[in-house]
Amino acid sequence: VLAFIGARNAGHAFNQWADRDLDAANPRTKDRPLVQGRLSSRAVLLLVAGNLAVFFVAAALLRPVLLLLALPAVALVLGYSYTKRVTAWTTVILGAVESLVPAGVFLAVDGTLPPAAFLGIAALVAFGTAFEIVHSLQDVEADRRLGLRSIPVALGVRPAIWLQGACLALALL
Incomplete structure (x- = not known):
């Protein structure tokens, strides 16, 4: 559960950071905290890093071999943010x-x-x-x-x- 929460939170936060300029130009997303300046890019990236740490630690504690699979999983989770381009x-x-x-x-x-x-x-x-x-x-x-x-x-x-x-x-x- 912790691995899932860490990966999901990291993915959502990273998506908001990666799309911040696009979100500013979209009526549905223009009021998001990062777009409005209520959160800084630094704070969001720290949230991403912290949640990735939770993900990696949880994966390692479950089965050390999962660490090998965690890297491609993170690449997919974070890389998704750029696919719509x-x-x-x-x-x-x-x-x-x-x-x-x-x-x-x-x-x-x-x-x-x-x-x-x-x-x-x-x-x-x-x-x-x-x-x-x-x-x-x-x-x-x-x-x-x-x-x-x-x-x-x-x-x-x-x-x-x-x-x-x-x-x-x-x-x-």
């Missing part, structure tokens, strides 16, 4: 980031990823993608104006909604 499929990447949780749980408990785990991981990628498509629908106009990529911008709103439904159906299988 280069690909419309950022929601799938975030779904993959979210699927790291059950993978980490399996590895922490017995050090393996049994075949059945991959069904749960795939379902979480599909669910996370569906959830994030809905989330990205709120920002279509701002994303277009800012030159950001998303599934609704690339495919259009209606096809994005259909894709979201298909992802939910896959998640429920």
Whole structure:
């Protein structure tokens, strides 16, 4: 649980830091504390560092081998923040980031990823993608104006909604 909390908090804080200029130009996110100056960039980056420390320590305490997997996990968690600048499929990447949780749980408990785990991981990628498509629908106009990529911008709103439904159906299988 501590590893999850550390990684999630680090990812969210880093995303707010990485997107601070974009958030300032988006009506939905313009009131975030970092954008408004209620938090400094330094404070947010310290929050990221502290939470990453929690993540790494928790991973090491669970199973030392998890430290080897923690580095690529952190690269995905933090790297996600920049994907909307280069690909419309950022929601799938975030779904993959979210699927790291059950993978980490399996590895922490017995050090393996049994075949059945991959069904749960795939379902979480599909669910996370569906959830994030809905989330990205709120920002279509701002994303277009800012030159950001998303599934609704690339495919259009209606096809994005259909894709979201298909992802939910896959998640429920």
